[in-house]
Each structure stands twice: as structure tokens, then as C-alpha cells.
Amino acid sequence: MRRRFMGRPMMRPQPTPQRKMFIQQLREMGFSPDPNVRKQAIVTLDGLRNPRAILALRNIAENDPDPEVRALAQQSLARKVQNIGAPGQTPAKVIWDCDACGTRDIEGVACPNCGSSRPDKQDYI
Structure with missing residues (x-):
């Protein structure tokens, strides 16, 4: 449990069954022996606005056995990092x-x- 500014506990919302299933499918895609399935996982991660997507892309970019998959993950990661200060987001x-x-x-x-x-x-x- 995380604490909020005023000392009151802040509860994380419980994931819906659909969200749990999506996360499980994405995880399975990332560990698939088929490089095309792993590429699709990268495309999905690229569309997410969750900071954990950056960590997952970094892991794939550094550790995937297929050079094409690593290259796609590196491109996606570079795009995400470049867009951190993009319009529509609060500037630093x-x-x-x-x-x-x-x-x-x-x-x-x-x-x-x-x-x-x-x-x-x-x-x-």
C-alpha cells in the first residue's frame, strides 16, 4: 500500500478481469518463440502510456535473441523517450x-x- 501526501493510504484500483487477461496475453506474447509474435508485443507496448512499457521495451531491446526484434524494440523505445516532453503533456x-x-x-x-x-x-x- 502506498501513502498519499496527507498520510492517508492510497489504494491501487483492482484490475478488471479484462485487464488481467490483456496483461497475461501480452506477457505470453513477449516470451513467444515466434519472433513475429514478439514484434506484435512491441507494437502493443509502443501504444501504451504506462511507464512500465518503457522498462519492458528496454528489456526486449537488450535481451531478445532476434536482431530484428531488438531493432524494433530499440526504435520503439527511442520514440517513447523522445515523446516524454511531447505536446499535450505537462512540461518540465x-x-x-x-x-x-x-x-x-x-x-x-x-x-x-x-x-x-x-x-x-x-x-x-
Whole structure:
């Protein structure tokens, strides 16, 4: 059980029978002796928005015995990593330290403590 910010427990939703069956089928596809079935598993993983899909693609890209399957997984993995900051997703916040007083700020243009302006972009954390 994970904890939420206010200390209350946060329960994961129980997977539906359809979701359990889908996950089981995808797992079986990934371990199939047929490279075409494993390629289809990669295509399916490529369409998922779950961070675990990236881990699965990485595992396939590094360990699959078939070079074509590894290449497809590497292409899919590269596409997923490239799209992490794609439109429609929340952009990463800029975190910076004030040169004058050392206060850390997020996204502001001036230090909330001393009022100094944000440093040049290359100095961001």
C-alpha cells in the first residue's frame, strides 16, 4: 500500500478481469518463440502510456535473441523517450538557484527571497 501526501493510504484500483487477461496475453506474447509474435508485443507496448512499457521495451531491446526484434524494440523505445516532453503533456518545471542568496525557486522569474532576477538558461538545474 502506498501513502498519499496527507498520510492517508492510497489504494491501487483492482484490475478488471479484462485487464488481467490483456496483461497475461501480452506477457505470453513477449516470451513467444515466434519472433513475429514478439514484434506484435512491441507494437502493443509502443501504444501504451504506462511507464512500465518503457522498462519492458528496454528489456526486449537488450535481451531478445532476434536482431530484428531488438531493432524494433530499440526504435520503439527511442520514440517513447523522445515523446516524454511531447505536446499535450505537462512540461518540465524549471528549477533554479538564486545567485545572490542561494534560494531555490521553481518557474519564477525573480527570487522570492531577495528579488534578484533568474540567471541565464545555461545555469538552470
